[in-house]
C-alpha cells in the first residue's frame with residue numbers, strides 16, 4: 010500500500026479574508042458539492058494548496074497523489090496533519106480550476122467540519138459562474154439559444170431565493186434543487202445565454218418568483234398550489250401550453266400491476282387483499298389527478314396522486330396528468346401527458362417556442378404570466 014505523502018508546509022501568510030468577504034458587488038452563491046462525508050480521498054491531478062482560513066497557513070499537496078481528509082473533532086485532518094476548520098483548497102500556481110470527484114470547479118473550495126464530526130465541501134463562486142455550470146445540466150446545451158436564455162433567467166431567479174447567509178451553504182448540487190456539476194460542460198452558447206441575460210430575474214409584486222421549471226407540461230402547466238400546496242401567485246397559477254405537443258414526452262403510457270398497487274395501499278394501512286378498480290378521484294384545474302380511488306375487497310381507499318407517483322418512480326410514472334385508466338390483465342394501463350411536476354416553465358415548450366422564433370422574454374412571459382423581467386439589484 011502506498012503511503013500517504015505528507016503535507017509540505019509552505020509559509021505563514023497573513024490570515025486571508027473570510028471566503029464570503031471581499032468578493033465584490035456581484036452576487037455570490039455557496040454550493041454544497043458534498044455533504045456529511047465521514048472522510049474522503051482527495052486525489053490530486055495537479056499540485057494543490059490547502060490553507061487554514063483562520064491562520065492563513067498554507068500547505069502544499071503534491072500532484073498525482075492521494076490524501077485522506079477527515080473531520081478530526083472540530084478540526085480537519087489532512088494526511089494525518091491536524092488543521093483548524095475550515096480549510097480552503099487553492100488551485101496550483103497558474104491554474105484556475107480544481108478537480109474534485111471527476112468535476113472541475115473554478116470557485117473557492119472550502120472544507121468545513123460539521124458539528125456532527127463530518128465534512129461538508131462548499132464551493133464559493135459568483136452566481137453567474139454557477140449558472141454557467143447549471144445550464145448544461147438542466148437543459149440540453151444544443152437547444153435554441155432563446156430557450157437557453159429563458160432557462161438562465163429562470164435558474165438565476167430560482168437560485169437567488171435560496172441565498173441565505175444564516176446557513177452554512179445556499180444550495181445543493183443535485184436534482185432536489187438545480188443540478189450543478191462544476192464547469193466541465195460549459196460551452197460558448199451556454200456562456201452567451203448566461204452573459205446576455207446577466208442579472209435578469211423574474212419578479213412579481215416586487216418579489217422574486219419561485220421560478221420552477223420542468224421537462225414537459227403535456228399541454229397545460231400546473232398550479233403551484235395543486236403541486237405543493239403553496240400559496241398561489243399569478244405567474245404560478247398554471248396556463249395552457251399549445252407549444253410542447255411535438256415533444257416525445259407529450260404523451261406516455263404506464264402499466265401499473267394490481268399486485269404493486271395492493272402492496273402500496275397495504276403499506277398505507279389498508280387491510281385489503283385484492284384490488285378491483287382504479288380511477289381518478291379528484292382533478293385540479295389543469296386536469297392533473299390530485300387523488301385516486303382504489304376499489305378493493307374491503308371498500309375504497311383514496312391515495313394522493315403525487316405520493317403514488319413518487320412511490321412508483323418519477324421516470325416511469327412521468328406525471329400526474331393522467332388522461333385515462335384502462336383495466337388490463339393483471340393491472341391498469343395509465344395514459345398520461347408531460348413529464349415532471351408541471352409548475353412554471355415547460356422546457357420542451359420553451360424549446361419549440363424558440364424554434365418558432367420567439368425571444369426569451371416572450372417565452373418567460375408565457376410560462377410566468379404577469380411576472381416582470383428585471384435586473385436584480
Ligand SMILES: [Zn+2]
Nearest residue numbers: 226253355358
Ligand atoms: Zn408544455
